Amino acid sequence: xxxxxxxxxxxxxxxxxxxxxxxxxEAAKHIKDMENYGRKFNQTRNRVVGxxxxxxxxxxxxxSMAIAVVIFAVSWVASADGFGYTLADAANSxxxxxxxxxxxxxxxxxxxxxxxxEAYFANSRREWQPxxxxxxxxxxxxxxxxDYNRLRRCITADFDPAQxxxxxxxxxxxxxxxxxxxxxxxxxxxxxxSYRVPSQKCREAVENIISDTKxxxxxxCNLTDDDIINLPSLDRNGVLTLITGRMNDAQK
Numbered sequence: 001x002x003x004x005x006x007x008x009x010x011x012x013x014x015x016x017x018x019x020x021x022x023x024x025x026e027a028a029k030h031i032k033d034m035e036n037y038g039r040k041f042n043q044t045r046n047r048v049v050g051x052x053x054x055x056x057x058x059x060x061x062x063x064s065m066a067i068a069v070v071i072f073a074v075s076w077v078a079s080a081d082g083f084g085y086t087l088a089d090a091a092n093s094x095x096x097x098x099x100x101x102x103x104x105x106x107x108x109x110x111x112x113x114x115x116x117x118e119a120y121f122a123n124s125r126r127e128w129q130p131x132x133x134x135x136x137x138x139x140x141x142x143x144x145x146x147d148y149n150r151l152r153r154c155i156t157a158d159f160d161p162a163q164x165x166x167x168x169x170x171x172x173x174x175x176x177x178x179x180x181x182x183x184x185x186x187x188x189x190x191x192x193x194s195y196r197v198p199s200q201k202c203r204e205a206v207e208n209i210i211s212d213t214k215x216x217x218x219x220x221c222n223l224t225d226d227d228i229i230n231l232p233s234l235d236r237n238g239v240l241t242l243i244t245g246r247m248n249d250a251q252k
Contacts, residue, residue: 096127103128111205120145137198143186144209151179151213155220173247177240183213184232222250
């Protein structure tokens with residue numbers, strides 16, 4: 001810093017220029033700012049000390065109490081979730097009983113018109129059944145439909161041949177192979193189950209999904225007719241090897 005009058009170098013704390021005696025305005029301003037800072041600092045320090053004493057005396061116990069209340073509330077909500085689910089399940093069951101005829105009519109319409117996805121999601125979301133007297137028999141339909149949706153999702157949504165990522169590709173192959181194995185395994189068990197006896201309508205729906213699965217595998221996974229014929233005889237690893245090989249061949 002320099003003197004405004006003679007240009008001699010000045011220290012910020014010097015009130016007058018040692019060369020010409022001109023008052024140092026910056027020094028006066030600096031001293032005033034430091035005095036204000038010291039006063040505000042003391043005020044803030046006193047307020048912090050006072051607040052700390054007040055916090056220890058009043059806030060700390062209240063905070064401990066609030067934490068205890070929150071823990072209790074979380075525990076109560078966690079236990080209430082199960083109760084809320086029970087109420088929702090009871091309300092859903094009540095609705096299904098009161099609208100049994102309408103539900104059966106809608107579900108049978110879905111099945112008869114081949115809208116298997118609509119029937120599957122209506123059952124999974126609202127527990128609708130196409131025939132309440134054949135509830136267990138339709139488990140096979142829902143299982144096959146679940147895995148058919150999984151197969152399509154893996155291949156058409158998750159798989160990207162343009163993305164060179166072996167890890168992601170292997171996950172897609174594994175998911176698709178698992179779904180295919182489950183589809184044909186469930187189909188094979190239709191005649192082996194002693195407690196799930198499917199109706200003719202259920203069997204026809206499952207067979208239609210099996211046909212759609214075969215067409216999908218030929219169109220999107222490059223499987224041949226001979227591959228399709230041999231699928232029921234393969235284990236999970238065999239299905240995985242087959243699908244991986246055929247899809248890799250298709251990309252070459």
